[in-house]
Amino acid sequence: MPRQSLGEFEQLVLLACVRLGPDAYSVPIIAEIESRTGRNASHAAVYVALKRLEKKGYVSSRLGDPIPERGGRSKRHYEVLPHSLEELRAARDALLNMWEGVETSR
């Protein structure tokens, strides 16, 4: 087990980053989570989660090029680091293992 495990919401955010590719940033991440899970995600929650993920070393961030729509300022893009995928997979496997045999009884 990793020293610092992934929370559920952190997993969602991380997966959204994976899906969105290297150009992920908060607005599309929220849209992705909302459209896929039907859950409302607030900017604050996503902000906090991304910051934690970065601190724990799951994602890296960089400032993109300045864009005119944002008054010449740039946005922060998040990229998933390779070993995160393994963590995600491990988390999914763990869940699936736990689900084994339970699902059929529904």
Add this chain to the structure above:
Amino acid sequence: MSLAVRCVPRSRRDEVRDDLDEGLRARMDGNQPVRLWAWKQALLFLLRVPAASTADAWREARASRRHGRELLSPTSRPTLEQLMDIWLQDFRYAARGLLGSKSFTAVAVLTFGLGIGVNTAIFTVVNAFMFRPLPVEQPEQLVVIASQTELVEFPIGISYPNYLDYRERTDVLQGMIVYVPQPVSLRDEGPAERAWVEMVSGNYFDMLGVSAVHGRTFNEEEGRVQGGAPVMVLDFGYWQREYGGDPDVIGHTVQLNGYPFTIIGVAPEDFPGTEFMIAVDGYVSVMMIDQMGPDLAGLLEARASKIFRSMGRLQPGVTVAQAAASLNALADELEREYPQANRSVDLVVVPETMARPEVATASMLPAVAAIFMGLVALVLLIACANIANLLIARASTRQKEIAIRVALGAGRFRIIRQLISESTILGFLGGAVGVVLGIWASNYLASGAEDFPIDIPIRFNLAPDYRVFLFAFGMAIVTGLIAGGLPAWRASRTSLVDTLKEGGRAAKGRSGGQRLRNVLVVAQVAVSLVLLVAAGLFLRSLQNARSLDIGFRVENTLMVSVDPGLSGYEEERAQQLYQDLAERVQALPGVVEASISGFVPFGGRAVINVVRLEGRWATEESETLAAFLNVVGPDYFRTAGTPVLRGRGFTAQDSADAPGVALVNESMARTLWPGEEAIGKRFATSAEGPWIEVVGVTVDTKLIFIWEENRLVFYVPMAQRYSSPATLFVHTDVEPSSLAASVRAEVTALDPDIPVYDVNTMQTHLEDGTALGIVRVAALMVGSFGLVGLLLASIGLYGVISYSVNQRTHEIGVRLALGAASGNVLKMVVRQGMTLASVGLGVGILLALLVSRGLSNMLLDVSSTDLVTYSTVTVFLLGVALLASYLPARRATSVDPLTALRSL
């Protein structure tokens, strides 16, 4: 939103703001409630980001502790998160410590609670008077406008014709309204009742920016045509009380003074009206003034009748001073155009929050508020000293613990901070108790005010708002720091080596703590002396006010008021009613005499008349003179106990057909006819008016304030100048209140439809009313501050002496073992306490002499250096101090020398 984004570290703020903007833009395409979304996002930032960073910091700190690393390396500056963590640690530690000594905590919290409680209570009152804005649109733009005339020393209202001109010509106001409260007889189904309505100009609600919760407010037409607006807007409370909040009441017709009025709307619940203390039941257009009362007809045209209260809304960017200057220029203009009606009228313009309850109080209010806030601050100061004392005592028992912490590497600042955390927690708990106490006390005050025995329904809304809570919160922080600061600083100076070497008996060798505690006790005694002196001065004022010669009898007098004019009586019928009523009451057993009067002293209603003389000017400087008028029935002067000095009082012969007669009071006689006999002289009350002959001179009486200079007053017979309402004065030879029911019954017997109100003995009227009520409440309040202060100070003194006895147990044991008489030990300890108290008293007397000078404006015939007050208070305090030091002293004498020595 930008506030919320501030929670984010600065380096990321721009990005986050831009992200939010982008999210917002994306939403705007859809149909969602965007504003709500934005607010929600902002709020979430406000809550989640700090919470998350605190939690992260906590987790990190725990992890780093687990790794055995130093939390703070001495060379690096701690990050914000680390600081937060240290604070949390300190607070948790302090909370554990306080939980460990529950009785200490309870005493400290209660002491703080008392101190903060009285402060909160007084602040709640000050807040209601001076800070809480009216719940209307942009209340900060509102100013109250009043006329300062030469008639009376305080500002009065403005006249309606002047109002129209001011409103028309001014360019500094966006809008201007007039309003005046008026009692009416209101009848729906069932009997008529006495109600209060506010007569308002048609633009009243529009100018204030208040709209009806049901129905509508007045329209333009209803403010323009005289007699053309028989409509009424109900007060929310009245609507709830009388109609159970039924919205169908719109369109319903009620009888106001017998005229049908249609209810068109209900004012909002939070709108208290523009009267600060009067609870009105509804609003009618001033255009219906002729229907509102028999003596009001024609007032809309009377330029000289300055009876309307007025409020204006400043143009943006215009200051109060600019508005005052500009409006006064207008007033001068109107004075030139109407020299008779507007002679030397100046306009007084003050912000609405400074004109509660009256413009007249505007100049006094801040000073009075400052005095009361100052006095309660002193109470809090004593409380702080008490807690500081307790904390010092506590710290000295914890010296060892502190020394160990220092030995383990805690810095001095850390120790101070940790101890202050403790007092801050105490401050907050005390603040919570204080808020509860304060709200309770202010409710008590409010209910007292609402029971004020006058005809007007009083509303005194002291509901606490955020300002009150903010104030209590601030007080809690400040007192926590003040009370904790000194002891913490001292405790942090603990000498490591000495303390650890001396083991548990550390404090003995060092007198520093005791010295500081002594200083605190001296300060407490001094401050409580100041408070008690203030209380004493107020009590002396009250005493003086009670014994003032007010010019009429206080005992054995009952007053009963009726207003037949409101029940549709014409003058002739009303006069007959007055006469019948006086005769019937006179015949009651226990009644010596009964007589009718148009005015009640200190009744809040007064009429001023201009007086001119036959053949010459009234005084050397002016053609006319303003004097107060009272209209009274036959035998009034005997009934009221106002002696007629020369000449005669009125009799039944002074009827409507008889020649006009008057009595004048001494001051008026002296002013108008200096050095001459007033009797036989003639004067008139209008340019055309008939001459009135003076037939007698009475003593001076007080009319409006008990401390006023004597005013000019003249009396004319009720038969010659009718007044409704009127008050029957009843002189009894039994307890006057016992006759209240039978006098009431006589009115009902004459006409069951006439409401009887203000049934009061003169004694109650004076004690609880405007005459003495204010002085009495002030004395009561300051007195209770004084007592709370005294209680706290005596606890402080007791604590210090008692602590010192504990510390000296060993020494006392030795003395006793060596043969000291227990009386000597007693004397020694008591002397210690009394020395402290005497120093405190000395300092206190000096302080009180300084402070009480500020009170002198509020005192009545008492010098601020009143010897009686000072000596009484000093002796009283000495007695209390003696008791507070005697109790521990007695304990000292019962020290068993053997036990004391063995514990060495």
